[in-house]
Amino acid sequence: MSNVFSDSGQIGLVATFSELVYTDFKGEMNALCWYRNLDGDFNEIVTRLSLKENITEVYPEDLMALQLSEKGNIAREIILNDLQLLTDFGAAPSLNLLKCYERDDEFDFIATDVYSFHVDRSPIATDTFLCTYHGAASDIVSNAQATQKIQIPEIRKKLNELYDGPPDGFEGFLTENYFDLHYQLHANAEPVNLGIGHLWRLAVDHPKQQVLPCIHRAPIEKEGEYRLLLIC
Numbered sequence: 001m002s003n004v005f006s007d008s009g010q011i012g013l014v015a016t017f018s019e020l021v022y023t024d025f026k027g028e029m030n031a032l033c034w035y036r037n038l039d040g041d042f043n044e045i046v047t048r049l050s051l052k053e054n055i056t057e058v059y060p061e062d063l064m065a066l067q068l069s070e071k072g073n074i075a076r077e078i079i080l081n082d083l084q085l086l087t088d089f090g091a092a093p094s095l096n097l098l099k100c101y102e103r104d105d106e107f108d109f110i111a112t113d114v115y116s117f118h119v120d121r122s123p124i125a126t127d128t129f130l131c132t133y134h135g136a137a138s139d140i141v142s143n144a145q146a147t148q149k150i151q152i153p154e155i156r157k158k159l160n161e162l163y164d165g166p167p168d169g170f171e172g173f174l175t176e177n178y179f180d181l182h183y184q185l186h187a188n189a190e191p192v193n194l195g196i197g198h199l200w201r202l203a204v205d206h207p208k209q210q211v212l213p214c215i216h217r218a219p220i221e222k223e224g225e226y227r228l229l230l231i232c
Helices: 017-022 042-048 060-064 070-089 153-162 167-176
Strands: 011-014 031-034 055-058 094-098 127-134 139-141 146-148 183-185 199-203 215-217 227-231
Touching: 017 031, 017 070, 017 199, 042 070, 042 127, 042 227, 060 070, 070 127, 070 227, 153 167
Parallel strands: 011 031
Antiparallel strands: 031 199, 055 094, 094 227, 127 199, 127 227, 139 215, 146 183
16 A cells, blocks of 8 residues: 555554554554545535534434435445444544634643644543544644653743642643643654545553554644544
8 A cells, every 4th residue: 555654654554444443553653544535525515514613513313414416425425434433343433513623822832722733641541533524634743753842841941830839749730731742843843644534543642552642733724614524
């Protein structure tokens, strides 16, 4: 399988859903891609759906209620099948119509929103699955090309100035406020865009994880264009 992701040691490529969920992460590989060239008109689905808030969850019954063309129906069947595959696997997928996420602009030196490069954390063994069907797609970057922001001296100093508690509680403060999940890219970093239609599995920080968690971020949305994103 040869494509834009083939040259990245961070990314493993698979050809089936079964391979996606049962292939082990190892070494620097902490992202798996079920590479797909999807048929269907996903834009038609987006234009037929109603955005109720900046993030609107779309349920299978919402998709089924849409009057679609043949191409739109193909797209709908693909989405419904992905949702069913993940549900049968034991995941809890959500399909979102997105205008934008909430921004964190409380501090000028660190942000904890999803537009910042970050990792996901869970107390249980799990992974993050996502697929962008329409609109801007997320980015990932290798762990060697980024530094945890709380390890950057000037940022750590400012966080210490914010903290009002005993010295032995500082690390807990960083964790409780999600500061430790965010990363700053090196000057020569080369993020990889996850593209449209591919179903991804990204490593999450949890006690049984054998690899480093996958650093990723949500994209800046394109003006006037909604995203259609499956995530769990």
